[in-house]
Amino acid sequence: QSVLTQPPSMSAAPGQKVTISCSGSTSDIGDNYVSWYQHLPGTVPKLVIYDNDKRPSGIPDRFSGSKSGTSATLVITGLQTGDEADYYCGTWNSRLSAGVFGGGTKLTVL
Amino acid sequence: EVQLVESGGGFVQPGGSLRLSCAASGFTFTNYWMHWFRQAPGKGLVWVSRIKGDGSATNYADSVKGRFTISRDNTKNTLYLQMNSLRAEDSAVYYCARDLHIVATDYWGQGTLVTVSS
Numbered sequence A: 001q002s003v004l005t006q007p008p009s010m011s012a013a014p015g016q017k018v019t020i021s022c023s024g025s026t027s028d029i030g031d032n033y034v035s036w037y038q039h040l041p042g043t044v045p046k047l048v049i050y051d052n053d054k055r056p057s058g059i060p061d062r063f064s065g066s067k068s069g070t071s072a073t074l075v076i077t078g079l080q081t082g083d084e085a086d087y088y089c090g091t092w093n094s095r096l097s098a099g100v101f102g103g104g105t106k107l108t109v110l
Numbered sequence B: 001e002v003q004l005v006e007s008g009g010g011f012v013q014p015g016g017s018l019r020l021s022c023a024a025s026g027f028t029f030t031n032y033w034m035h036w037f038r039q040a041p042g043k044g045l046v047w048v049s050r051i052k053g054d055g056s057a058t059n060y061a062d063s064v065k066g067r068f069t070i071s072r073d074n075t076k077n078t079l080y081l082q083m084n085s086l087r088a089e090d091s092a093v094y095y096c097a098r099d100l101h102i103v104a105t106d107y108w109g110q111g112t113l114v115t116v117s118s
Helices: none
Strands: A007-011 A017-024 A034-039 A048-049 A064-069 A071-076 A085-093 A098-099 A104-107 B003-007 B011-012 B018-025 B034-039 B044-052 B059-060 B070-073 B078-083 B092-101 B104-108 B113-117
Touching: A007 A017, A017 A085, A017 A104, A017 B011, A034 A064, A034 A071, A048 A064, A048 B104, A071 A085, A085 B044, A098 B044, A098 B059, A104 B018, B003 B092, B003 B104, B011 B018, B018 B092, B018 B113, B034 B078, B044 B078, B044 B092, B059 B070, B078 B092
Parallel strands: A007 A104, B011 B113
Antiparallel strands: A017 A071, A034 A048, A034 A085, A064 A071, A085 A098, A085 A104, B003 B018, B018 B078, B034 B044, B034 B092, B044 B059, B070 B078, B092 B104, B092 B113
């Protein structure tokens, strides 16, 4: 069972916006920066957001992140079929002294 | 060009051991924390362990603490994961990754498959 809670699946049409939530606790999200990964089948996970709201080089500004209290959110606007993937949130848990991740959200772009 | 290449995966019986390696190139290895992640078939991404650039600090997920040991040889630019007392639930693709910040990582290896089964 994952420490962080994400919706198992979400779907939206091309061009639309999707908001993926990630819920944690005061020991993890509430106390540390959050990252988001995109994982397409057959590839390695790809960082799309780090430090709550920063985009690595090469990630389009259609991807944005935010954090409030013990929850974090990944927003993808202008959805494309290539965005169809599993998305994971992760952070550090200060009490466990360990990295913790959500169970992943399978995004379908129909 | 940053490259991370894992090796050492394979098939092992429960209770057995394996040592994974991750050969790094294209960057100053000693300057970076390094991580191991894993993903079991059909399951989510899981953080396993991390080690500081000089090897002086390590952290582990509770699920592997006491059984797995992360280490590095900075003279060989290589990261290791010694896995002992393996269980069926340790079966997964194991990835090494270079730290960007906390659990944010910017480069990943291609992964190596570990299968624990009798």
